[in-house]
Amino acid sequence: SSVLTQPPSVSVAPGQTARIPCGGNKIGDKSVHWYQQKPGQAPVLVVYDENDRPSGIPERFSGSKSGNTATLTIGRVEVGDEADYYCQVWDTSSEHFYVFGTGTTVTVL
């Protein structure tokens, strides 16, 4: 079954770049999506299919994938980007069709 591993936390100064990795078995052959969740709010899709953005999401949010690791990159980080971020794939071989990463808290210093 799929397990998607993310670092628990990432800290970044305003204006700098934050990179959040998501590692998993066979992630290379799956579409990876990313969600932002601010405290007390529902998740919001910020990147889908590795590197596409829904309308309204700033270009500062981008994604990439190499081997079994996908990465969400947030450029020119703002205080408002402080949130938890989750990666997600679809894996019918898993006991959960939809598998979420363990989540990463981004702190803007």
Add this chain to the structure above:
Amino acid sequence: QVQLVQSGAEVTKPGSSVKVSCKASGGTLRSYTFSWVRQAPGHGLEWMGRIIPIFDAANYAQNFQGRVTISADESTNTVYMELTSLRSEDTAVYYCARGLVTTSRFDNWGQGTLVTVSS
């Protein structure tokens, strides 16, 4: 713009059941999948199951099999999630999430419903 509006918070006792609703305003249920995702306090997101109304088909995560039922009422554009045999570990915020049948992502989320299981 489609909005998913969920029912209000629930406080229930161990061993009981809870049924949470999710009404899709501004669109129909057709062409979409509706999943339920829960988040225990201080924890991450966990997928519970989904329904595809156009096929009237539901799939459930293995660890919820037998305890969860997801249904849809197309006449009211509402999706339901019922969880039975509740225990304290089921205390969580429950979200409905919508995606296209042809994709594997969740484009829209409900606001969440807090279910508290306590004696």
